[in-house]
Amino acid sequence: xxxxxxxxxxxxxLRLRRAAELVNPAHSLPEILQAVTEVAAxxxxxxxxxxxxxxxAAAFHALAALLATTSMDTGHIxxxxxxxxxxxxxxxxxxxxxxxxxxxxxxASAAMRTAGHLLDDHAETLRRLHKQLDVHRTDLAxxxxxxxxxxxxxxxxxxxxxxxxFERLHGAAEQLRRGMREIEGRAQAGAIHSxxxxxxxxxRLAGTGILTAIQLKRAAxxxxxxxxxxxxxxxxxxxxxxxxxxxxxxxxxxxAGHSVDAIVSFAGTIHGQGSVWLDRRLNPLSGDEGRxxxxxxxxxxxxxxxxxxxxxxxxxxxxxxxxxERIRAEEQRIHDSTNRVWPQRxxxxxxxxxxxxxxxxxxxDWRAVDDTVAGSVNxxxxxxxxxxxxxxxxxxxxxxxxxxxxxxxxxxEGGELVFYNPSGxxxxxxxxxxxxxxxxxxxxxxxxxVVTPR
Amino acid sequence: xxHVDLExxxxxxxxxxxxxxxxRDAVARWQDALTDPCAPSVRAVRDAYAKDxxxxxxxxxxxxxxxxxxxxxxxxxxxxxxxxxTSPTDASATLTSPAGAQETFTSPAGAPHGDRPTGDPGVxxxxxxxxxx
Numbered sequence: 001x002x003x004x005x006x007x008x009x010x011x012x013x014l015r016l017r018r019a020a021e022l023v024n025p026a027h028s029l030p031e032i033l034q035a036v037t038e039v040a041a042x043x044x045x046x047x048x049x050x051x052x053x054x055x056x057a058a059a060f061h062a063l064a065a066l067l068a069t070t071s072m073d074t075g076h077i078x079x080x081x082x083x084x085x086x087x088x089x090x091x092x093x094x095x096x097x098x099x100x101x102x103x104x105x106x107x108a109s110a111a112m113r114t115a116g117h118l119l120d121d122h123a124e125t126l127r128r129l130h131k132q133l134d135v136h137r138t139d140l141a142x143x144x145x146x147x148x149x150x151x152x153x154x155x156x157x158x159x160x161x162x163x164x165x166f167e168r169l170h171g172a173a174e175q176l177r178r179g180m181r182e183i184e185g186r187a188q189a190g191a192i193h194s195x196x197x198x199x200x201x202x203x204r205l206a207g208t209g210i211l212t213a214i215q216l217k218r219a220a221x222x223x224x225x226x227x228x229x230x231x232x233x234x235x236x237x238x239x240x241x242x243x244x245x246x247x248x249x250x251x252x253x254x255x256a257g258h259s260v261d262a263i264v265s266f267a268g269t270i271h272g273q274g275s276v277w278l279d280r281r282l283n284p285l286s287g288d289e290g291r292x293x294x295x296x297x298x299x300x301x302x303x304x305x306x307x308x309x310x311x312x313x314x315x316x317x318x319x320x321x322x323x324x325e326r327i328r329a330e331e332q333r334i335h336d337s338t339n340r341v342w343p344q345r346x347x348x349x350x351x352x353x354x355x356x357x358x359x360x361x362x363x364x365d366w367r368a369v370d371d372t373v374a375g376s377v378n379x380x381x382x383x384x385x386x387x388x389x390x391x392x393x394x395x396x397x398x399x400x401x402x403x404x405x406x407x408x409x410x411x412x413e414g415g416e417l418v419f420y421n422p423s424g425x426x427x428x429x430x431x432x433x434x435x436x437x438x439x440x441x442x443x444x445x446x447x448x449x450v451v452t453p454r
Numbered sequence: 455x456x457h458v459d460l461e462x463x464x465x466x467x468x469x470x471x472x473x474x475x476x477x478r479d480a481v482a483r484w485q486d487a488l489t490d491p492c493a494p495s496v497r498a499v500r501d502a503y504a505k506d507x508x509x510x511x512x513x514x515x516x517x518x519x520x521x522x523x524x525x526x527x528x529x530x531x532x533x534x535x536x537x538x539x540t541s542p543t544d545a546s547a548t549l550t551s552p553a554g555a556q557e558t559f560t561s562p563a564g565a566p567h568g569d570r571p572t573g574d575p576g577v578x579x580x581x582x583x584x585x586x587x
Contacts, residue, residue: 049491056496059487066480070510073473077517080466094517101513108506115499173493180495190505199512206506 009170012042016163023156025149036140036155043137043162047169050126057119060112067109074102096244097200100207104189111183118179125172129165136161178385178431182412185389191216192251196223196231201238201247210248211255212391215313219255230260237267245275249282249315256314257361266316282318284311285410285420293321294424296328302348303334304422305395305406306356312393312410313361348406350397350449357451362392366451381435383452388412393420397449398439407442467518474514481507 015038022035078098136158143154188206191213193199197220205211211219226234234254241247249270253263270278279286284293285308293311295304307330311318321327335344338352350366357364369380384394394409396419407427411418416428419442427441437446481504488500 052491056488056492059484063480063484066476070473070477073469074514077466077470077473097513098517101510104506105510108503108510111503115496119496176493177495180493180499184495184499184502187499187502187506189509190502190507193505193509199509200516202509203513 009047009166009173012047013163013166013170015039015042016159016166020156020159020163023152023159025152032152032155033144036144036159039159039162040137040140043133043140046130046133047166048122048126048130048173050123050130053119053123053126057116057123060116060119064109064112064116067105067112071102071106071109074098074105078102093200097204100204100244103207104203107186111186115180115183118176118183122172122176126169129169129172133162133165136165174382178382181386181389182414185213185391185412188213188216192220194220194224196220196235204244205248205251208244208248210245211252214391215252215255216391218257219251222254222257223251226260233260233264237263240267240271242272243275245278246270246273249278252313252315256316258314258316262316266319269319281322282315284308284318284321285426292420292424292426293327293422295422296331297335299345299347300331300335301406301422302338302353302395303331305408305420306334306338306348306353307331308408308420308422309357309393309395310360347404350403350451353395353406354451357395363454364395364451365454366397366449368449369447378435380447380450381431384409384450385412385417385431387452388417392453394453395451396447397451398442398444399446399448400444401446403448404444405442470514470518474511474518477507477514478511481511 019035019039023032027035078095078101139161140155140158143151143158145151146154188211189199189202192205192211193202197205205216223231223234234250237250237260238247241250246267250263250267253266258266270282273281286292293304293308295301297303307321307327311321321330334356335348338348338356342349342352350368354364354366367380367383384396387394388409389412396407396409397403398405398407406422408420408422409417410420410426413428415431417431417434419427419429421427421442423443429439429441433439433441434447439445439447485500485504488496492500
């Protein structure tokens, strides 16, 4: 258990809790001694090896340093002697590839550095907690020497103390896990690199930031599943794309599950369009000229959340939302679909929203959250943040006292969660505020439900 | 007469190849340091980034091979393995870009089409720009 695996720490916590219950006068002496012996065995080998974690941190830091140098050198190559005497389409593509590689290596260097710091912090926490555990282990060993009730009290206090340390160990392991998961989600080039997408294409696509990790993986999987003739048609479309952004949107349409026929038609519409046009038409959250989609009806936050979720995953659908009238009509269509029984004036139910989303590929489940009950929000936070780190979007139901408003979790950057609010804004909320039930920045205080991918 | 600094091309190819090799070695050391026992979340980062690093290494190695291939072609063209081409019309090399496409890197005098090195038109231009390599 090098880093204090949360599952194993959880098991130890359960056993310590059970032992704490046994150590009282209501139980027989053999039972109590057995419990004390079991706890002593747990404390003999505390979870997590700080030296090993520190060694892992050092490995991340060493790689981060090498990547920083490699990024700089790749930059020199990208602008160096050969590109200076070589021009034309292939040269342009080559230079773009090298620059994208340089940028991604630079980002990877930062990611490795962050991982190193997370592990450094974790090693330090392990050392501190191990020292505290030493104290409780000594107390427990001494407790056996005392007779009667004094032994009970000392043993009970030692076990309770050890339990507290194990709970803090669990928290530290969870924090490490969350941080690492966010870093993992930033690795993208490898997700699309396949028989159909060479390394050069993978780094250029990852460099656009248009597809999330899960979309890149789905695009690669869907490309692999194409027939030989469809694969050739798709290859031709990708080769014909004028810019990397255009190519990325074609693959995003593939990731959304569209047929090659539909993508051919889509390609005809977007072919040759500039990056501003593509962003304005295909990104529902493009900040350009107030393009951010917003709800028209005050009871349609759920409908708008569904619309934006779909549009963020499907550029062909996003393209269809090209006017205020169409957005308004789509909002109403979705509201009609989700509220066949439930009155529309009461908004969208979580099950209505989930059912509608499940018609378009990714399958979701919803779960109620009571952020006034300890332990209810943490699993929800875990599921929501884990999904967004993987590249999904997550509808979140918030309210004051009762559910009132849907917002969409669209990103996780450091300790902050990025939300799209159907009122037409993008707002950041700290993980701590989400966990503590303070969503005031989004208009309502409490988290009351999350809709996460299965 | 075209002058191409083959040694400079060679140095460039070697430098790029070394960059790719250094990256590959560093990633291998990093992976070795993260063998079990290791937290599952750390393993997940290792596995996800290993694929990314593999793509970056492939890009660098392809580029190094391209430049090396160009150098070899020049050497073949120049039978005396010197840095001077006596026949401009034969002076061409194919560069395979990291993007996978191939284009002819050639003397303007010898190629009616294809990309040509930048610089002043004509043999003098090639001499000038190729010398920068």
